[in-house]
Amino acid sequence: MAAARSLPHRHFDALIIGAGGAGLNAALRLAAADLRVAVVSKVFPTRSHTVAAQGGVNAALANALPDNWHWHMFDTVKGSDYLGDQDAIETMCREAIPTVYELEHAGVPFSRLDNGRIYQRAFGGQSQNFGGEQAARTCAAADRTGHAILHTLYQQNLRAKTHFFDEHFAVDLIRDDEGVTLGALVLDIESGEPLIIESKTTLLATGGHGQVYRTSTNAFINTGDGMAMALRVGGPLQDMEFYQFHPTGVAGKGMLITEAARGEGGYLINSEGESFMERYAPNALDLASRDVVSRSIVTEIREGRGCGPNKDYVLLKVDHLGADVVHQRLPGITDICRVFLGIDPAKAPMPVFPTAHYAMGGIPTDRHARVVAPARHGPEEVVPGLYAAGECACVSVHGANRLGGNSLLDILVFGRAAGTDILSYVTENPHHRSMRDAHLEPAIARLARWERQGEGERVADVKAELRRLMEDHCGVFRDQATMAEGVEKLKALRERIEGVRLRDHSQTFNTARIEALELDNLVDVGMATLMSALHRDESRGAHSRVDYPQRDDERWMKHSLYLREDDRMDYKPVRTKPLTVDSFPPKPRVY
Amino acid sequence: MNDRDAREIKRLQWQCRRGMLELDLLLNHFLQHGYAELDSDARQAFERLLGMQDQILQDWLIGQAIPADAELTALIARIRAAIRTAP
Known part of the structure; x- marks a missing residue:
C-alpha cells in the first residue's frame, strides 16, 4: 500500500458520498452555485437504490383532495409513534411543496390529472384535518417515481458540471485533530488505486443497510457504508433499532410480495396446512398490521411449523382466487413468481418470509442536515464540515416508523437543505484546512x-x-x-x-x-x-418486543445513540417543539 | 476459465451491481452460471444489456416488455432460465 505522502490528492469545495436522490439533490444545488463539487459513487450513479422507489413523494399540494402541510405533519408525527423530531417534520412537510415543484421544473415527468395538475394518489396513514378522512398526498411518475427523479437529477448535475467519481468506493472519512472533516480516502474500483479527496465540506448520502439481513428488499449495494464511516470517526448512530420489515418477501431472496395479495383474499398457511393467522388475529386475520403478521410467521417457524426442507418459510396462497383474478389484479407478483420461483401463483402457493426494507435510524443530524453528536455543550453539537442526508441519516422525521411516500421526500428535502447549509459554510470557511499524514x-x-x-x-x-x-x-x-x-x-x-x-x-x-x-x-x-x-x-x-408489548412514554420518549467505542449506549430527548405551530403530544397510535 | 476470462468476469461483476435487488440476483447468477458458455457475439450482447437503464432492464427481465433487438431477447431468455435451473 502506498505511503500517505505519495497518494494523489484532489481538491473540492464539497465532497458528496453517494449518488442517490439525497446526494444528487445536494450536488445540484451546489454545482448550480458554481461550487466545485465531487460526487463519489461506488456504482454508476443511476444504479443507486433510489431507482427502486416506486410509490411516490408526499406533498400537500391539494390537487386531488383538500390538503395542508400541517395535516401532513400530524400524520408524520403520529406515524413516527411520536419519536420523530417535530421541528424537522415541520420543515419537511412545509418544504415538500416547493420541492415537488422544483423537481417538476427540473423535468421529472409526474403523472397528471385531467386538469393538468400533478396527479396525487392516496397512501396508508394519510388523513385530512388531523386524523379525519383519507387524504391523497403522494405525487407519482407512474410506478417509477424514483427512477424518474434519479435520472432527472443526474442529467441536471451533468449540465451543472458536477464532477463524478463513478465506481469509486469511499473507505473512510479524514479528520484533523480538532475533529473537523477534511475529506475522504476513496478507492478507484477499476484500477485499485487509492485517492485522497480533500474538501471543505463532506456529505454522507450512502443510503441504507438492508444487506445486514438475510432476507431484504434492498439491492446488494445497501451495506451501510456511510453509517459505518460515521461510527469509525467516533460519532453515534441514532435510533438504529427501528427497522421496517414487510411480512411477505420471497423466502430466501427478499423481493416484496405486495400486501395486495392478501388484500385480494390471499392467506398464509404453515406446514400443517393451517391458516395460522386465525390464532394470532381472529378478526383482522391475514390483514392484521405488518408487525403482527411478520411476528406470527416467524413464531410459526420458530415452533417448527415452517415449510420446505429446512422448515424456514410459510406459504402464501392465492391459488383459490382463480387464474383471472391472480393474473389481472396481481401481475407484478405473477411475474416475480414465474421468473424467480418457476411457479404460477394461480396454481401453487408462494414461499414467504418477512423481508427487511427500510432503516428509520442513522447518522444523527439537525434539520439543516448537519451531523450532530454529544459533546461538551450538549447532546447535539454540530460536527464541523460534516453532513448526512437520506436513509443513512436520522434527522429524525420518521421516528419509530416511516409513512409511505415520506422516504423520497426525506432524501429530497434534506439533500437540498444540506446543499443550502454547505453554501453558507463554504462562504464562512473559504480555505482548505491543512491535511497531515497522521490524519x-x-x-x-x-x-x-x-x-x-x-x-x-x-x-x-x-x-x-x-x-x-x-x-x-x-x-x-x-x-x-x-x-x-x-x-x-x-x-x-x-x-x-x-x-x-x-x-x-x-x-x-x-x-x-x-x-x-x-x-x-x-x-x-x-x-x-x-x-x-x-x-x-x-x-x-x-420496534416490537414480545416481552415489552406496550409503548412506554415515561421512560422511552427519547432517541437512542449507539457509539462504537465500548459498544456504548447514550440517549437524548426527542425534539417535541415544532418551529411555528403547537406540539402534537403523544396519543395511542390507532388507525 | 483462463486469466483473461477471470479478469473480465470481475469487471462485469461490478457492472451487475444495480439499484434493484431483482437485477442483482438475475445478473449475478447468470454471470456465475451462464456467461462462460456464451460465444463472443452473445458476450457483446451481454455488455450491451448491462449498459441499459435499471428500469428498462427490470421490465425486460421480469417480462413486462420485450426489447426490439432479437439478440437481447434471446439473451434475456437465457438469463431467466439460468436463475431457475442452475445451482
Missing part, C-alpha cells in the same frame, strides 16, 4: 489490513453468517434472551473478522476487496442495530 493513517490502515496474505476465513461465509444472525436475533421477533444471545454471537463474529483473508490481491476490479470493506461496514451497523434494540425495553413503531 490519513486510520483510513490507510483500514485499507492495508485487507492486504494481509495467508489462509483465513472467506468474506462470503462470514457475511452469510452475519445476515443469518441478524435475521434470527434482531429481525421481527425480539425479546431479551434472543437479542442478548445475538449480541454475544455478533461480538464473537466481529473478532473473527481479524482472521478473514482475501484470496485475490490483484488491483483491477478487485470486487472481493470491496466486499471485504463492505463486510466491515455491515458488522458495525449490525452491532449498532442489535445493541440499540436490546436496550429499548418497550414496543414503539417498528
Whole structure:
C-alpha cells in the first residue's frame, strides 16, 4: 500500500458520498452555485437504490383532495409513534411543496390529472384535518417515481458540471485533530488505486443497510457504508433499532410480495396446512398490521411449523382466487413468481418470509442536515464540515416508523437543505484546512489490513453468517434472551473478522476487496442495530418486543445513540417543539 | 476459465451491481452460471444489456416488455432460465 505522502490528492469545495436522490439533490444545488463539487459513487450513479422507489413523494399540494402541510405533519408525527423530531417534520412537510415543484421544473415527468395538475394518489396513514378522512398526498411518475427523479437529477448535475467519481468506493472519512472533516480516502474500483479527496465540506448520502439481513428488499449495494464511516470517526448512530420489515418477501431472496395479495383474499398457511393467522388475529386475520403478521410467521417457524426442507418459510396462497383474478389484479407478483420461483401463483402457493426494507435510524443530524453528536455543550453539537442526508441519516422525521411516500421526500428535502447549509459554510470557511499524514493513517490502515496474505476465513461465509444472525436475533421477533444471545454471537463474529483473508490481491476490479470493506461496514451497523434494540425495553413503531408489548412514554420518549467505542449506549430527548405551530403530544397510535 | 476470462468476469461483476435487488440476483447468477458458455457475439450482447437503464432492464427481465433487438431477447431468455435451473 502506498505511503500517505505519495497518494494523489484532489481538491473540492464539497465532497458528496453517494449518488442517490439525497446526494444528487445536494450536488445540484451546489454545482448550480458554481461550487466545485465531487460526487463519489461506488456504482454508476443511476444504479443507486433510489431507482427502486416506486410509490411516490408526499406533498400537500391539494390537487386531488383538500390538503395542508400541517395535516401532513400530524400524520408524520403520529406515524413516527411520536419519536420523530417535530421541528424537522415541520420543515419537511412545509418544504415538500416547493420541492415537488422544483423537481417538476427540473423535468421529472409526474403523472397528471385531467386538469393538468400533478396527479396525487392516496397512501396508508394519510388523513385530512388531523386524523379525519383519507387524504391523497403522494405525487407519482407512474410506478417509477424514483427512477424518474434519479435520472432527472443526474442529467441536471451533468449540465451543472458536477464532477463524478463513478465506481469509486469511499473507505473512510479524514479528520484533523480538532475533529473537523477534511475529506475522504476513496478507492478507484477499476484500477485499485487509492485517492485522497480533500474538501471543505463532506456529505454522507450512502443510503441504507438492508444487506445486514438475510432476507431484504434492498439491492446488494445497501451495506451501510456511510453509517459505518460515521461510527469509525467516533460519532453515534441514532435510533438504529427501528427497522421496517414487510411480512411477505420471497423466502430466501427478499423481493416484496405486495400486501395486495392478501388484500385480494390471499392467506398464509404453515406446514400443517393451517391458516395460522386465525390464532394470532381472529378478526383482522391475514390483514392484521405488518408487525403482527411478520411476528406470527416467524413464531410459526420458530415452533417448527415452517415449510420446505429446512422448515424456514410459510406459504402464501392465492391459488383459490382463480387464474383471472391472480393474473389481472396481481401481475407484478405473477411475474416475480414465474421468473424467480418457476411457479404460477394461480396454481401453487408462494414461499414467504418477512423481508427487511427500510432503516428509520442513522447518522444523527439537525434539520439543516448537519451531523450532530454529544459533546461538551450538549447532546447535539454540530460536527464541523460534516453532513448526512437520506436513509443513512436520522434527522429524525420518521421516528419509530416511516409513512409511505415520506422516504423520497426525506432524501429530497434534506439533500437540498444540506446543499443550502454547505453554501453558507463554504462562504464562512473559504480555505482548505491543512491535511497531515497522521490524519490519513486510520483510513490507510483500514485499507492495508485487507492486504494481509495467508489462509483465513472467506468474506462470503462470514457475511452469510452475519445476515443469518441478524435475521434470527434482531429481525421481527425480539425479546431479551434472543437479542442478548445475538449480541454475544455478533461480538464473537466481529473478532473473527481479524482472521478473514482475501484470496485475490490483484488491483483491477478487485470486487472481493470491496466486499471485504463492505463486510466491515455491515458488522458495525449490525452491532449498532442489535445493541440499540436490546436496550429499548418497550414496543414503539417498528420496534416490537414480545416481552415489552406496550409503548412506554415515561421512560422511552427519547432517541437512542449507539457509539462504537465500548459498544456504548447514550440517549437524548426527542425534539417535541415544532418551529411555528403547537406540539402534537403523544396519543395511542390507532388507525 | 483462463486469466483473461477471470479478469473480465470481475469487471462485469461490478457492472451487475444495480439499484434493484431483482437485477442483482438475475445478473449475478447468470454471470456465475451462464456467461462462460456464451460465444463472443452473445458476450457483446451481454455488455450491451448491462449498459441499459435499471428500469428498462427490470421490465425486460421480469417480462413486462420485450426489447426490439432479437439478440437481447434471446439473451434475456437465457438469463431467466439460468436463475431457475442452475445451482
